[in-house]
Amino acid sequence: MKETGDGQGTDRFRAWMSHTPARLDVGRAGTRPPTKDMLRFRLDHAAAVDAVYGEVKPETLDEFGLFSADTQYRDKEHYLKYPGSGRLLTEESARMLADRCVSAPQVQIVVSDGLSGRAIDDNLADVLPALRDALAVNGLAEGTAFFVRGGRVGVMDDIGRLLKPEALVLLIGERPGLVTAASMSAYMCYRPGPGRRDSDRMVISNIHPGGTPPVEAGAHIGTLLRKMIEQQASGVKLDV
Amino acid sequence: MKLRTTLRGKEYRFRDLTDLLAKANEERSGDALAGIAAADMTERVAAKSLLADCLLSEIRLHSPLPPENDEVSRAIEEGIDEGTYASIRGWSVAELREYVLRTETDGSELLRIGRGMTSEMIAALCKLMSNLDLIQAAAKIEVITTCRTSIGYRGTLSSRAQPNHPTDHATGMKASLFEALAYGVGDAVIGINPVGDAAETIKSLLHATREVIAHWNIPTQNCVLGHVTTQMRAVQGGAPADLLFQSLAGTEEGNRGFGIDLALLREADALIRSEGTADGPNRWYFETGQGSELSANAHHGIDQVTLEARCYGLARRFDPFIVNTVVGFIGPEYLYDSKQVIRAGLEDHFMGKMHGLPMGVDVCYTNHMKADQNDMEALGVLLATAGVNFVIGVPMADDCMLNYQSLSYHDIATIRETLGKRPAPAFETWLEEAGILAGGRLTAAAGDARRFIY
Known part of the structure; x- marks a missing residue:
């Protein structure tokens, strides 16, 4: 077998490594990873865990005048153990939405922390204005946007039951990975309501500066919403 | 009663x-x-x-x-x-x-x-x-199986190299694979989870892994973990596969959720026995994990330990080469914290071995579980002590495609050295000839993937 570590091999492996985000060529101390790589891993994991247990900053919501509704999530532990609790609003929040929101809007925008509050803090300021511009360009009228604390994707159906929008878009924090703890998804559904399935929804995922750029995502969501309303369908039935 | x-x-x-x-x-x-x-x-x-x-x-x-x-x-x-x-x-x-x-x-x-x-x-x-x-x-239980090579001997700890890539990029995949080999990881299987479930994707990854195995004459087997029907199409199209892979559930309805039934598994079994590239009698790689039946609403009110055991009862009908429980992948609504994952890992391993299966464990967790890498290191040591056939290795424990953490290449080398465990015999000889391993320990040359670039 060839000798290792010659200059040429080094350059070629660096080039190969540039094709993957995997944590390669870290070296070792005995059989253990070097301290700086161990700490980098720990930092990325810490950021992911903190994103799960963190809350969306009040300033983020204030900036866009979003008021807060609650699901039946109770607390983080209950939210993680019983996903169903994040799919239903509390009775109090349901009453509040009935009071404060436009009923049967063309497009209902909902924002939720999901599994990463940081995803909302980091991306909403780029996604939401771009989305609103796109709604205007596509001639779509928006209802009353709000924030849902402790939401799961299925909460779209509970909101659909209450507010009866033609189309609903949920901007929600994704389960954090080590690459980024602040990735957002946009789930969309035509006439959401009880009994809708995953196949009835569309999603643009991986929205963060290193993935789907937030501003582009906002424009893309607007186009999809227009098609959903034109074709009166979403999910696998939509011809995109 | x-x-x-x-x-x-x-x-x-x-x-x-x-x-x-x-x-x-x-x-x-x-x-x-x-x-x-x-x-x-x-x-x-x-x-x-x-x-x-x-x-x-x-x-x-x-x-x-x-x-x-x-x-x-x-x-x-x-x-x-x-x-x-x-x-x-x-x-x-x-x-x-x-x-x-x-x-x-x-x-x-x-x-x-x-x-x-x-x-x-x-x-x-x-x-x-x-x-x-x-x-x-x-x-106490030793389960030895043979595909291209044999693994499972007492005193050994084998490993799957899992060089996944977020876009199935062949060069990026190979970079991860070379680093695995440089740490002595990959004797159970070189197994890739593809992002895309197209037969062409699976075919090209099977060819890429086969090429590396042939070039360096590595005593191991290859597998690309797409849906079994897609793998069958790839194999029928001439792709070189040593093993077929499939996830199993413990109920008929759960398996329907995975898009399989017994008839399909039997058909696939006949195909890999006639068209597979290995010679040995064991041609399957199965994965399981507590909670999958409940998540598919196919649990019939039965608890997840009993359902997991039933997966093994199904698996043993096909004499697999390797089986592993992806114990911490499913999320906190099924296994909430490290205590529950550690328990489940030991349960699954024991139940699999009692079924006579070549049992491995993907010692792993997601970021919304109350567990961390320290817990996985502990579970890895416990399972190696229990004689687990194989564990899974990814670079620095971070799977950049599936977005969860398993054991690192370093962890596997460390557990082997600490507990005196060896790789599978043929792979150990290969590592010694390559100058990566000597007397069961990594040499100074180990850990450098550059040596495998060709």
Whole structure:
């Protein structure tokens, strides 16, 4: 077998490594990873865990005048153990939405922390204005946007039951990975309501500066919403 | 079968064997989510006490999912060695536990009685065993399997190199694979989870891994973990596959959720036996994991430990080369924290071995579970002590495609060195010839992937 570590091999492996985000060529101390790589891993994991247990900053919501509704999530532990609790609003929040929101809007925008509050803090300021511009360009009228604390994707159906929008878009924090703890998804559904399935929804995922750029995502969501309303369908039935 | 008992002046009643099996489980979030868990610790012990007195014949008679209603139950029933069963049918689960733990009862005897047991009996036994019971009993059992190479020998710890890539990029995949090899990882299988489930993707990854194996003459096997039907199309199209892969569930309905049934598995089995590129008798790689049936709403009110055992009852019908439980992948609603994941890892490994399976574990967690890398390092050591056939290695424990953490290449080398475990024999010889391993330890040249660039 060839000798290792010659200059040429080094350059070629660096080039190969540039094709993957995997944590390669870290070296070792005995059989253990070097301290700086161990700490980098720990930092990325810490950021992911903190994103799960963190809350969306009040300033983020204030900036866009979003008021807060609650699901039946109770607390983080209950939210993680019983996903169903994040799919239903509390009775109090349901009453509040009935009071404060436009009923049967063309497009209902909902924002939720999901599994990463940081995803909302980091991306909403780029996604939401771009989305609103796109709604205007596509001639779509928006209802009353709000924030849902402790939401799961299925909460779209509970909101659909209450507010009866033609189309609903949920901007929600994704389960954090080590690459980024602040990735957002946009789930969309035509006439959401009880009994809708995953196949009835569309999603643009991986929205963060290193993935789907937030501003582009906002424009893309607007186009999809227009098609959903034109074709009166979403999910696998939509011809995109 | 007794379903009622009084402990410390309080009476506990259970509906049937299914209820007893569920409530006898150690605590886990999935059973609470399903609404079938014990209400408190004393009820848990009450269920264990009654289960201890159950006879194996009663467990067979009161199957939670009768064979006439479910093809997995039929596969389990058909797998029973009736002669062996007849010799143990009168034992209580308590007697079974003590027999399993006796010094005189060796691994081949455990494999013998395992062939006479249904998956529900093995699950019941597991529920009466402490973590150390599970480790000691499993450590007695040696399961050796052969595909292109043989693994599973006592004193070895094998590993799957899992060089996944977020876009199935062949060069990026190879960079991860070369680093695995440089740490002595990859003797069980070079196995890639593809992002895209197209036959062409699977074909190109099978060719890429085969090319590396051939170039460096590596004693291992390749596998690309797409859906079995896609792998079949790739193999029919001439792709070089040593193994077929499929995820299994413990109920017919759960398997339908995975897009498979027994007939499809039999068809795939015939294909890999005729068209596969390996010579050995073991041609399957199966994955399982507690909670998958509940997540597909296909659990029939049965607890996730019993359902997991049923996956193994199905798997053993196909004489697989490797089986592993992806223990911490499913999320906190099924296994909430490190205590639950560690317990489940030891349970699954023991139950798989009692079924005679070449059992590995993906020692892993997601970022919304209450667990971290320290917990995985601990579970890795416990499982290696229990004689686990293989574990999974990804660069620095971070799978950049599936977005979860498993064990690192470093961790596998460390566990081997700390516990005196060796890679599979042929792979060890290959590593020694490559100058990566000497006397069971990494050499100064190890850890550098550059040597494998060609």
